[in-house]
Amino acid sequence: MISLREIVVSLYGAYRLAWMDAKAAAYFENTDEAFWRSFFAAVLVLPFYGVILTAKYSGDADLSHPFRFVTVEICAYIIAWVAFPLMMVSVARLLNRGDKYFGFICAYNWASVLQNAVYLPVAYMMLMGIQSAAPLGLIILVCLMIYTWFIAKTLLEIDGIAAAGIVFMDLLISILVTTYADILIIRT
Numbered sequence: 001m002i003s004l005r006e007i008v009v010s011l012y013g014a015y016r017l018a019w020m021d022a023k024a025a026a027y028f029e030n031t032d033e034a035f036w037r038s039f040f041a042a043v044l045v046l047p048f049y050g051v052i053l054t055a056k057y058s059g060d061a062d063l064s065h066p067f068r069f070v071t072v073e074i075c076a077y078i079i080a081w082v083a084f085p086l087m088m089v090s091v092a093r094l095l096n097r098g099d100k101y102f103g104f105i106c107a108y109n110w111a112s113v114l115q116n117a118v119y120l121p122v123a124y125m126m127l128m129g130i131q132s133a134a135p136l137g138l139i140i141l142v143c144l145m146i147y148t149w150f151i152a153k154t155l156l157e158i159d160g161i162a163a164a165g166i167v168f169m170d171l172l173i174s175i176l177v178t179t180y181a182d183i184l185i186i187r188t
Contacts, residue, residue, distance in 0.1 A: 002037040010038065010110040017107060018114060018147055022154045028110070030103030038109035042081045045113055048120040049077060055127045069185050076181035083173050084108070091166065097156045104155035111151055115144050145171065 013027025028034065053073050057066070085105050092101040119140050125133035145167050153163035 002040045006037065007040065007044075010041075010106070011113060014107065014110040014114050017111060017151055017154070020150055025103065025107065025154050028103045028106040028155070030100065030106075032102055034106050035102040038106040039081065041109040041113045042077075045116045046077075048116050052120055052123055052127065055124055072181050072184045076177050080174065080177045081109075083177065084170050087169060087173065088166070091169070092156065095156065095158055095162060097158060100156045104152065107151050107155045108148070111147065115147065119144060 009027055013024045016024030057069055092098045122133050122137045122140055126137055149163045149167045152166040153160055
């Protein structure tokens, strides 16, 4: 079971990483136990995600039945949280950084809480049709990609090019999961 202290310390570590503080890596244990506990971050993000899904469903008449919508979105949420860590097992080994894998995923998962807290309100505004939110959303997306790049570079102790490849893989997985979920929920 995860403690409140670990949640606070991990979120503080993610916050310090957002300020490009390489010493913040020390806030994340590099153990399989900490790895599994870091998936509690998905529970913290879920309310933000639920608000976005509510706005998405209520604002689009082309979406499928509510049960299908919720089922597909729940599956997509779980896949989104699991796919990247699974891919990273092989990538970390290829980069000879398998020994850094658990700490990296811990930092990545906890950083997702901050990333979603920043990005999802803007995504909500875009779903509500607020056009001025789109440029802000793009700027935030770029900043979050730089944040993920720094986490990969720092926690895996790799060069910037390899870290950029990891960010690209993360983005690609996210796009694929989101696109496929959207295809499944659109009424045919």
